[in-house]
Amino acid sequence: MKSPAVIGILGGTFNPLHLGHLRMAEELADAIGLEQVRFMPAAHPPHRAEPEVSSAHRVAMVQLGIAGNPRFVLDTRELERSGHSYTIDSLISLRAELGEQVSLCWLLGSDAFLGLSSWHRWQELLEYCHLIVAYRPGPAEIHADLSPELRSLLGKRQTHDTARLHQKPAGHIYLQDITALDISATHIRATLEQGLSVRYLLPDNVLAYINQHKLYRDNG
Ligand SMILES: Nc1ncnc2c1ncn2[C@@H]1O[C@H](COP(=O)(O)OP(=O)(O)OP(=O)(O)O)[C@@H](O)[C@H]1O
Numbered sequence: 001m002k003s004p005a006v007i008g009i010l011g012g013t014f015n016p017l018h019l020g021h022l023r024m025a026e027e028l029a030d031a032i033g034l035e036q037v038r039f040m041p042a043a044h045p046p047h048r049a050e051p052e053v054s055s056a057h058r059v060a061m062v063q064l065g066i067a068g069n070p071r072f073v074l075d076t077r078e079l080e081r082s083g084h085s086y087t088i089d090s091l092i093s094l095r096a097e098l099g100e101q102v103s104l105c106w107l108l109g110s111d112a113f114l115g116l117s118s119w120h121r122w123q124e125l126l127e128y129c130h131l132i133v134a135y136r137p138g139p140a141e142i143h144a145d146l147s148p149e150l151r152s153l154l155g156k157r158q159t160h161d162t163a164r165l166h167q168k169p170a171g172h173i174y175l176q177d178i179t180a181l182d183i184s185a186t187h188i189r190a191t192l193e194q195g196l197s198v199r200y201l202l203p204d205n206v207l208a209y210i211n212q213h214k215l216y217r218d219n220g
């Protein structure tokens with residue numbers, strides 16, 4: 001099968017997957033012209049406590065949520081490794097699999113981007129991918145909150161031209177405004193723990209899965 005020329009990767013804990021993730025991926029795919037977005041659940045997310053819900057459940061919810069969207073696929077490579085799910089390792093593995101020509105676009109919200117300089121081998125990430133940052137609602141106004149090192153990186157690597165993301169396989173940072181959906185997995189978990197409705201915050205089939213398996217309740 002021919003590899004797509006420009007692919008996006010949305011890594012996340014997906015605990016659970018929600019409409020904020022799906023809409024962000026859909027809008028970035030349109031804005032950049034991504035032929036595919038790979039949803040990549042982290043088995044052991046590096047910068048947070050181990051999720052209380054198993055990776056098997058989190059993967060199942062991603063699978064349900066992306067079903068029916070021809071551009072969206074599941075990528076399970078982080079579940080097939082042991083240890084922390086470092087992004088650099090996933091990018092190296094994707095490069096080895098897809099070759100040097102394919103443009104890889106790592107999609108992330110601005111909240112995650114603000115913490116980039118704490119990521120494992122962060123200064124090497126742009127050798128393997130472009131970083132596509134979606135503004136995420138919240139108090140963090142990205143430009144005000146940038147650390148000096150990220151400000152400097154942005155100064156050197158930011159592009160405003162999506163054509164550049166197609167011309168080179170890696171190396172740029174692109175910021176994109178998206179429809180602000182102030183939905184977070186944290187809020188969804190907290191709402192479920194209180195026994196309240198989370199309908200319309202995530203896909204119906206993901207909610208049905210949560211209910212069926214009694215996730216995010218006392219013994220979830
Ligand atoms: N509502 C949203 N709008 C835009 N981007 C989002 C949104 N929710 C999550 N993202 C982005 O998706 C990626 C994966 O997010 P993650 O799975 O950690 O979801 P989350 O809702 O932030 O979870 P939690 O509340 O548990 O921290 C991150 O890059 C994050 O910035």
Ligand SMILES: O=C(O)c1ccc[n+]([C@@H]2O[C@H](COP(=O)([O-])O)[C@@H](O)[C@H]2O)c1
Nearest residue numbers: 011012013042045046047086087119120
């Ligand atoms: O590689 C790292 O050091 C690293 C540090 C923090 C986050 N990430 C990745 O960023 C993505 C979003 O993380 P999170 O914790 O917001 O779900 C997910 O794919 C994580 O594995 C990666």
